[in-house]
Amino acid sequence: MNYEPVIGLEVHVQLKTESKIFCGCPAKFGAGPNTQTCPVCLGLPGTLPVLNKKVLEYGVKTALALNCSIQPFIKFDRKNYFYPDLPKNYQISQYDLPLSYKGYIDINTDGSIRRIGITRLHLEEDAGKLLHEGSDAASSYVDFNRTGIPLLEIVSEPDINSPQEAYEYLTSLKAILKYLDISDCDMEKGSLRCDANISIRPKGEKKLGTKTELKNMNSFKAVRSALEFELIRQTKAKENNLKITQETLLWDEKMQKTITMRTKEEAHDYRYFPEPDLVPFVIEEKDILSIKNNLPELPRQKYSRLLASYELSEYEANILTSDKNLAEYFEIGAQIYKNYKNLTNWMLGAFLSELNNRKIAPENSPVAARDLINLLKITDEGKINNLTAKAVLTEMFNSGKSADVIIKDKNLAQISDKGMLSKIIDETIKENPSPVSDYKNGKENALMFIMGQAMKKAKGKANPKIINELLKERMKNA
């Protein structure tokens, strides 16, 4: 029998605010353990949470970008459970009146557009961080710096039909969040986290199978691998008439397999009730409109515009717009350099590989857009050839020097002086009598060899166009 997977994703995004969601502690990553806490986020009795205005604004912004409808009246609720990372023994979250419902993301799979539904998007506070390795094997260690960092939870519909689609959904979602500039979206630092639900059913069947929940994936690739593994595991179980149990599984990156989660956590019964310490919030239509009007251009829009404005292929536009800053870099360049084709080739080729080799984001490139354009113009003018230009770009990345300085310092300028090149050709002809006579006897290929020898003599710096012309001229008369 043929089975199809049904996948839903739950994404938690830490918002890039200065302070926490309900108190004024800094929301910065990387501080020493328990240096960013106060009575509110430590859950001490008698303290009162107050909502950070920016958190609601970022939430509305994201909801609108994900085509969700904003609820005019929202409230917060307590989600009750005991766990050492939760000092109040409840998490302030949203239950029945969340920020927004019913949105979607359009993702590009194999050249066609798939629309993945978003069930809901709500605001909540992050929990603390637990470390399980320390001097005492019987202990865990708690850092409450993360407690109260603002989180957006984005829950997708179970519309995702393959591990690859899950990967595309996450990539598209991350691009949107980065464009909105509301989160760092750094999975390694935990500012973006993803849990996945997966079940399988016979193709065409409407009823859903028993799902398992996958956790502990620390990259989009890991999400895809975990889903691939789980898809095979569940299919095998079905084929052998084994029961699939509803459970939480942890992805083991080293072993590349899922393992049953064994914690001392009780069965989930969160007993939500309204948070009496926070009043409800009314979101006015005019505020929604004002946020909507100030939304930045989003990835799909930028994609369409770049595609139409710069004679790009879909593939090129897709890569350029996958990162807001890469697209911005391109557009700064395109303003001062009209050979878009050449600019695109350079950016997607040499430039991106220099960035990737150094693990640098486009916005941190030591080579600014106008420096790259300067290099392209120098190359177009024939001052250096393409091969040299690539070496110069590497040197620009290494030293931070401009193309002009590098070319001058390393004496890389192309020789275009006809007198000098003629001399080189004369010498080359003299030194290679047999290829020369081969050419005269009709062997066209021999010309390439002589040309290569002349280039070598010029240490690669000869202007290839001029030397080619001169050589042909000279051989005619020789």
Place this chain on the structure above:
Amino acid sequence: MAISKEQVNYTANLARIELTEDELNILSRHLDDIIKFIDKLKDIDIKEVAPCSHVIPIRNVFREDKAHKSLDVKDALQNAPAKENNFFKVPKVIE
């Protein structure tokens, strides 16, 4: 609706409370009375009453996104039953 001992036990467990057999018997009776009392609300016609999300009629209380100074680590940890290297130390929660 009568409250069974199992329900009391389940609720006690969620609240991390350990109950003796005697307490279980008493509490299931008490809870039964409490719920019956609250059930009287069901007799009231609330068709015209908007759901209450909060008892005080205030909306939209915000703070600006400004960071203030946090507690000193030693103050943050001063009530901790166990601590180590500026961490709160708790019984291991994962096997």
